[in-house]
Amino acid sequence: MRIDIVTIFPAFFDVLEVSLLGRARATGLLDVRVHDLRDWTHDRHRTVDDTPYGGGAGMVMKPEPWGEALDAVAAGDARPTMVFPSPAGEVFTQATARQLSTREHLVFGCGRYEGIDERVFDYAAELGEVRLLSLGDYVLNGGEVAAMAMVEAVARLIPGVVGNPDSLVEESHEDGLLEYPSYTKPSLWRDRAVPPILLSGNHGAVDAWRRGQQEERTRARRPDLLGPDD
Ligand code: ADE
Numbered sequence: 005m006r007i008d009i010v011t012i013f014p015a016f017f018d019v020l021e022v023s024l025l026g027r028a029r030a031t032g033l034l035d036v037r038v039h040d041l042r043d044w045t046h047d048r049h050r051t052v053d054d055t056p057y058g059g060g061a062g063m064v065m066k067p068e069p070w071g072e073a074l075d076a077v078a079a080g081d082a083r084p085t086m087v088f089p090s091p092a093g094e095v096f097t098q099a100t101a102r103q104l105s106t107r108e109h110l111v112f113g114c115g116r117y118e119g120i121d122e123r124v125f126d127y128a129a130e131l132g133e134v135r136l137l138s139l140g141d142y143v144l145n146g147g148e149v150a151a152m153a154m155v156e157a158v159a160r161l162i163p164g165v166v167g168n169p170d171s172l173v174e175e176s177h178e179d180g181l182l183e184y185p186s187y188t189k190p191s192l193w194r195d196r197a198v199p200p201i202l203l204s205g206n207h208g209a210v211d212a213w214r215r216g217q218q219e220e221r222t223r224a225r226r227p228d229l230l231g232p233d234d
Pocket of ligand 1: 091137138141142144145
């Protein structure tokens with residue numbers, strides 16, 4: 005998969021060099037390219053924002069550098085999927101991550117939270133699929149941290165990026181429930197024992213216990229994930 009990231013803070017993405025994603029990049033499973041939006045400005049101050057029409061607080065990102073940036077990163081590609089992280093977008097979930105992991109080319113456009121000139125999204129829709137996606141109901145200073153989270157959630161679903169694919173199946177949000185609790189050795193630690201069922205060797209009983217734990221914690225922590233009959 006190819007991922008282009010357009011930002012005014014390319015240094016945010018230096019951490020992509022490390023860990024799982026660093027290895028995926030090194031082995032060629034992932035081709036990530038980070039671009040500085042200011043490279044598509046043409047004035048001495050490399051201006052990317054301006055005051056909003058109609059008045060109001062804050063600055064709005066100018067359409068011209070974004071238009072040139074999108075033209076450049078989409079060039080030669082059929083129809084990339086362009087993601088603009090935004091608190092005004094649809095909520096990004098594991099299902100969204102699954103959808104995006106099937107795409108060949110993703111473009112992340114990181115704006116500041118006052119926003120990108122709305123016409124940019126309309127123009128981008130001529131080049132490919134456009135998704136405005138929110139990490140959750142809170143406001144960050146810009147799209148960079150959100151893009152980073154989305155890149156990690158998507159990239160780990162690409163076959164080969166995570167070493168043991170079984171670990172992807174059993175985690176939170178894959179079956180609509182939160183993950184069951186996990187334990188490792190020692191079986192007694194600071195007076196706290198591992199639930200005896202996990203030491204029983206009875207796989208059927210372990211599976212049933214884990215399922216019960218998933219339902220219990222989902223009901224307690226995230227009732228919004230359950231239907232009215234659960
Ligand atoms: N930019 C600012 N806040 C954001 C959020 N909650 N999700 C995605 N992008 C954002």
